[in-house]
Amino acid sequence: MNTLNRQYLLAHRPEGPLRESDFEYREASVPTPGPGEVLTRTLYLSLDPANRVWMGPLPTYRPPIGLGEVMAGFTLNEVVESKDARFRPGDLVECQGGWQDYAVLPADALYKVAPRGPLSHRLSVLGVPGQTAYFGLLEVGRIRAGETVVVSAAAGAVGSITGQLAKLHGCRVIGIAGGPEKCHWLTTELGFDAALDYRAEDFPQRLAAACPEGVDLYFDNVGGAVFQAALFQMKPHGRIVCCGSVSIYDTDTPPPRLLGVPGLLTLRRLRMEGFIVFDFHDRRKQAEQALAGWVAEGRLKVREDIIDGLQNAPRALMGLLHGANIGKRMIRVAPEPSGKP
Numbered sequence: 001m002n003t004l005n006r007q008y009l010l011a012h013r014p015e016g017p018l019r020e021s022d023f024e025y026r027e028a029s030v031p032t033p034g035p036g037e038v039l040t041r042t043l044y045l046s047l048d049p050a051n052r053v054w055m056g057p058l059p060t061y062r063p064p065i066g067l068g069e070v071m072a073g074f075t076l077n078e079v080v081e082s083k084d085a086r087f088r089p090g091d092l093v094e095c096q097g098g099w100q101d102y103a104v105l106p107a108d109a110l111y112k113v114a115p116r117g118p119l120s121h122r123l124s125v126l127g128v129p130g131q132t133a134y135f136g137l138l139e140v141g142r143i144r145a146g147e148t149v150v151v152s153a154a155a156g157a158v159g160s161i162t163g164q165l166a167k168l169h170g171c172r173v174i175g176i177a178g179g180p181e182k183c184h185w186l187t188t189e190l191g192f193d194a195a196l197d198y199r200a201e202d203f204p205q206r207l208a209a210a211c212p213e214g215v216d217l218y219f220d221n222v223g224g225a226v227f228q229a230a231l232f233q234m235k236p237h238g239r240i241v242c243c244g245s246v247s248i249y250d251t252d253t254p255p256p257r258l259l260g261v262p263g264l265l266t267l268r269r270l271r272m273e274g275f276i277v278f279d280f281h282d283r284r285k286q287a288e289q290a291l292a293g294w295v296a297e298g299r300l301k302v303r304e305d306i307i308d309g310l311q312n313a314p315r316a317l318m319g320l321l322h323g324a325n326i327g328k329r330m331i332r333v334a335p336e337p338s339g340k341p
C-alpha cells in the first residue's frame with residue numbers, strides 16, 4: 001500500500017467561475033482507522049455540478065465544505081483495513097470519500113456494493129445520476145405513456161438516463177443540450193424523438209415547434225433561460241420536475257427574473273415540484289434492480305466520460321459545469337482491483 005495520500009482541499013470560496021486556484025493540493029500520510037471506522041482507497045471519484053454549490057457559503061442538503069477541508073465528493077472505494085465487523089479488506093463501498101486517495105470513514109457511512117457490470121456503473125447508472133432520473137421521473141414526475149416529456153442537460157449524466165427512461169415508458173421525448181454533437185447523439189444513439197440546441201438564437205421558437213401540442217412534463221436540470229422557454233410550452237395541468245439549476249451554479253451574477261412565475265403556474269394549473277435523490281434512499285435497491293435490468297436487456301445505454309488521474313479533478317469539474325462532458329463524468333483515481341470477478 002502507498003503511504004502517501006494525495007488530497008485536494010478547498011482553498012477559497014469561488015467568486016464567479018471556478019478556478020484551479022480555488023483548490024489546494026496537499027500530500028498527507030495515509031490515516032489510521034479507529035474503532036468502528038474503515039480505511040478505504042478511492043477507485044472512482046464522481047464529479048457533480050453540486051460540488052460547485054457545496055464550495056459556496058450557503059448550506060444545501062449538506063453544510064458547505066469548510067475552508068481547508070478535503071474537497072467533498074461521492075466515490076467508489078475499496079476497503080483496505082476495517083475496525084468494524086461488517087467490512088473486510090477488498091469490499092467495495094459507495095461513500096463520500098472526497099478528493100483524495102484514502103479516506104477513513106465511519107462504517108455506518110459506507111454502502112457495500114456487489115460488483116454488477118462495470119464498476120464505474122456504480123457512480124453512473126446505478127448511482128446518484130441513475131437514481132435521480134428514476135425517482136425524479138417516475139415518482140415525482142409520474143409520467144404516463146403517450147405524454148410529451150422535455151429534458152434539459154439531456155446529454156449529461158442525469159438527463160441522458162431520464163430521457164431514455166421516458167422513452168421506455170412510452171413517452172415522446174425532446175432533449176435540450178448544448179451543441180450539434182450532443183443533439184445528434186441523443187436522436188441517433190439514444191432514441192430521443194428530437195433534440196434542440198439551447199444555444200441557437202431561435203431556441204424558444206424551435207422548442208415551440210417541436211411540441212405543437214405542448215409539454216406534459218418538463219424535467220428541469222438547468223433553470224434560467226431554458227426553464228423560461230420550457231415554462232411557456234407547458235400544457236394545462238402540466239408538471240415541472242425541478243431537479244437542478246446548473247446554469248446558475250458557476251456564476252456570481254444573479255439569474256434574470258423569470259416571467260410567468262407564479263402567474264403562468266396559476267393560469268395553466270401547473271404543478272412544480274423539487275426533490276433530492278436522497279429522499280428515496282431507502283428504496284435505492286429497487287431503482288438499482290430496475291436500472292441494471294434495462295441495461296442488461298440493452299434498453300438503457302450508459303455513456304461515461306472517465307478521466308484518468310486525481311490531478312485532473314479541478315479542471316474536469318470546471319469543464320463539467322460548462323458542458324465539456326457527454327454522459328457521466330468521473331475520475332479514475334486508482335486502477336480497479338485485480339480480484340474483480
Ligand SMILES: NC(=O)c1ccc[n+]([C@@H]2O[C@H](COP(=O)([O-])OP(=O)(O)OC[C@H]3O[C@@H](n4cnc5c(N)ncnc54)[C@H](OP(=O)(O)O)[C@@H]3O)[C@@H](O)[C@H]2O)c1
Binds near residue numbers: 047155157182
Ligand atoms: N435533485 C437531485 O437529487 C439531483 C441529483 C443529481 C443531480 N442533480 C442535478 O441534475 C443536473 C444535472 O446533473 P448531472 O450530474 O447530470 O450533470 P451533467 O448534466 O452531466 O453535467 C452538467 C451539464 O449541464 C449543462 N449546462 C451547463 N451550463 C448550462 C446552461 N447555462 N444552460 C443549460 N445547460 C447547461 C452542460 O451541458 P450542455 O452542453 O448541454 O450545456 C453540462 O454537461 C444538475 O442541475 C444537478 O445539480 C440533482
